[in-house]
Amino acid sequence: MEGCDLSNVSVVDNALSLQNKIAAIRRAVIADFDGTLTKYMVNGRRGQSSHGLLRQENPEFDAKRKALYEYYHPLEFSPTIPIQEKTKLMEEWWGKTHNLLIEGGLTYDAIRESVANSAITFREGVVELFEFLEERDIPVLIFSAGLADIIEEVLRQKVHRSFRNVKIVSNRMIFDDDGRLISFKGKLIHSLNKNEHALDMAAPVHEHLGDVDGVIDDSASVKKRTNVLLLGDHLGDLGMSDGLDYETSISVGFLNDNIENNLASYRKAFDVVYLNDAPMWGVVKLASELCSTEYA
Numbered sequence: 299m300e301g302c303d304l305s306n307v308s309v310v311d312n313a314l315s316l317q318n319k320i321a322a323i324r325r326a327v328i329a330d331f332d333g334t335l336t337k338y339m340v341n342g343r344r345g346q347s348s349h350g351l352l353r354q355e356n357p358e359f360d361a362k363r364k365a366l367y368e369y370y371h372p373l374e375f376s377p378t379i380p381i382q383e384k385t386k387l388m389e390e391w392w393g394k395t396h397n398l399l400i401e402g403g404l405t406y407d408a409i410r411e412s413v414a415n416s417a418i419t420f421r422e423g424v425v426e427l428f429e430f431l432e433e434r435d436i437p438v439l440i441f442s443a444g445l446a447d448i449i450e451e452v453l454r455q456k457v458h459r460s461f462r463n464v465k466i467v468s469n470r471m472i473f474d475d476d477g478r479l480i481s482f483k484g485k486l487i488h489s490l491n492k493n494e495h496a497l498d499m500a501a502p503v504h505e506h507l508g509d510v511d512g513v514i515d516d517s518a519s520v521k522k523r524t525n526v527l528l529l530g531d532h533l534g535d536l537g538m539s540d541g542l543d544y545e546t547s548i549s550v551g552f553l554n555d556n557i558e559n560n561l562a563s564y565r566k567a568f569d570v571v572y573l574n575d576a577p578m579w580g581v582v583k584l585a586s587e588l589c590s591t592e593y594a
Contacts, residue, residue: 308570308571308572308573308576308580309561309564309565309570309571309572309573310569310570310571311565311566311568311569311571312569315569326436326437326438326439326525326526326527326544327431327436327437327438327439327526327527327528327529327585328438328439328441328526328527328528328529328538328539329438329439329440329441329528329529329530330440330441330442330529330530330531330532330535330538331348331440331441331442331444331449331468332347332348332349332442332443332444332531333345333347333531333532333552333554334529334530334531334535334552335420335421335424335440335529335578336418336419336420336421337419337420337421337575338531338552338554338555338575339554339575340417340418340419341417343417345417345418345419346416346417346418347418347444348418348442348444348445348448348449348452348468349363349395349444349445349448350367351412351413351416351417351418351448352399352404352408352409352412352445352448353408353411353412353415354399354402354403354404354408355402355403355404355405355408356402356403358402359398359399359401359402362398363395363398363399366391366394366395366398370387370388370390370391373387374387374388374391374489381490384490385488385490385491388488388489388490388491389486389488389491391488392443392469392486392487392488393486396469396482396486399471399479400479400480400481403478403479404471404478404479405473405476405477405478405479406447406473406477406479407477409447409448409451410451410455412448413448413451413452413455413456414455416452418452418456419456420456420457421575421576421577421578422577422578422579423577423578423579423581423582424578425457426578426582427578427581427582427585428461428464429461430582430585430586431461431463431585432461432462432463432464434589435463436463436585436589437463437465438461438463438464438465439464439465439466439467439538440464440465440466440467440468441467441468441492441535441538442466442467442468442487443468443469443487443488443489443492444468444469445468445469445470445471446466446467446468446469446470446471447470447471449466449468450466467487468487469482469486469487470482470483470484471483489532489534490534490537491537492534492535492537492538492540525544525545525546525547525548526539526544526546526547526548527547527548527550527581527584527585527588528547528548528549528550529549529550529552529581530549530550530551530552530568531551531552531553531554533563533564533567535551536549536567536568548569548570548584548588549567549568549569549570550568550569550570550571550572550580550581550584551564551567551568551570551571551572552571552572552575552576553571553572553573554574554575557573557574561573570584
């Protein structure tokens with residue numbers, strides 16, 4: 299982190315407003331996963347998402363899911379489709395994808411193998427950020443439209459440890475006794491409906507797959523926090539704190555692609571915007587400022 303020049307990768311639209319928020323904020327972090335905690339580009343190629351890395355035993359179903367991606371993904375970022383219509387399209391996409399995973403007989407063994415063979419990588423500084431927050435007992439909520447079971451497996455294989463303060467809100471799978479996917483738990487989470495109803499599915503990272511039922515009491519530790527630090531790479535991620543009772547929110551956006559066309563909207567929506575697949579060191583520095591401010 300020392301010597302890292304962040305001047306060419308970050309954009310702040312209103313510096314005075316940001317400093318006022320830093321002075322007021324206390325401690326809770328809500329972060330998207332794909333493209334936020336993970337790198338957008340890996341070894342010169344597009345990195346994989348928690349959905350995209352998955353390989354089923356039957357390649358026919360991988361091809362069908364790829365076809366859905368090629369159809370729906372451009373619609374997700376279309377500037378001409380009204381938000382209500384786009385939300386319905388995202389529900390269709392996620393629903394069809396999840397049905398293909400069930401129909402194709404996805405197993406947890408396939409998840410382990412998919413993660414082991416994947417090109418998914420955390421941004422530099424993510425582990426250090428988690429360690430910093432864990433040391434200070436600051437709750438972290440990973441809020442993802444991806445797949446909770448895969449995110450947990452990525453943490454196991456890529457970080458090789460759990461964090462007691464980290465919880466995951468994402469689409470969680472239910473497996474039968476043979477480890478085969480049979481359904482999904484709770485309400486579907488897609489890129490445009492991240493709001494508080496999904497907190498009911500929050501689960502500590504270190505817990506085993508599919509063993510949490512109903513509302514998680516620990517989600518209250520996030521609900522009762524008066525201020526939050528929010529990390530995302532999509533304008534829809536700004537809804538991750540909807541329904542939370544907070545006074546101040548500092549939002550950090552990662553603009554990874556199509557910067558020229560999206561920078562104006564991102565800098566207006568987020569308090570800080572990091573460009574070009576930037577590392578997490580700027581957020582580590584921001585988190586340390588927030589903590590030092592609280593105890594000043």
